[in-house]
Amino acid sequence: MKIRIKFRKYGEMKFIGHLDMMRYFQKAMRRAGIDICYSEGFSPHMIMSFASPLGVGLTSDGEYLDIEVGETLSSAESVKRLNAVMAEGVEVVSFRKIPEGKASNAMALLAAADYMVRFREGMEPAAGWEGMFDAFCTQSRILVVKKTKKGEREIDIRPLLYQAVRREDGVFFQLAAKSSENLKPELVMEAFGIYAGITFLEYAFMIHRLELYADTGTEGERKLTALEDLGEEIQWNKTEDF
16 A cells, blocks of 8 residues: 655754655654565665655655655554654645555655745845845746756756745745756745846755645646645554554
8 A cells, every 4th residue: 555644844843854764764664663565676665756856954844755665554644643643843734645656756746835935033125125026036037057967067047937026024935846847946046046146045944845846637637736745644443452
């Protein structure tokens, strides 16, 4: 059975990198008594994959982890058991069964992500930046130099910027998050700084990921669905009587 786990990451745990998070969840599965499946071969390992590794220093309300299990308790009981062994800074939100087929791999499904970007205290841009930001977002093209494994290349990030909305406490972004088309909020803010003549320090932003989405629309028509919503709650299981 394939399971999708949604969790939050906050506080001091934001400084824990992806590989350490993998090891952390491996230990949590054992401690919580989750009947997780292992791969075959000379070096068996837990069948576990994350939808999208979160950058060090970022917090999130919408992280996803896919696992395979033999038997399982209800969603409510599984969430309870996992949270009982979680350290401060990680909270499991949901534990859902996902169907076989197209919905079964969060990493392959990933199409978009929501972010909130806030300025650290004392690092806000000068008054009037709001109007420049609105003008920046109305451009038909936004060219940036992106670093890749093969070097640097100029790309147009405007098609990857699905939404950009100023709010009282910061800026909301909805960005493309496919493996082939992945836009980070830091890059958008860097492009805005160049456009507006504002120099942002590397640590000027507090970035919080809100949600991750799959695209369940037809060809040419985007319809974003939260990865959590592709699964279903597991109801009472007789093994919970023991």
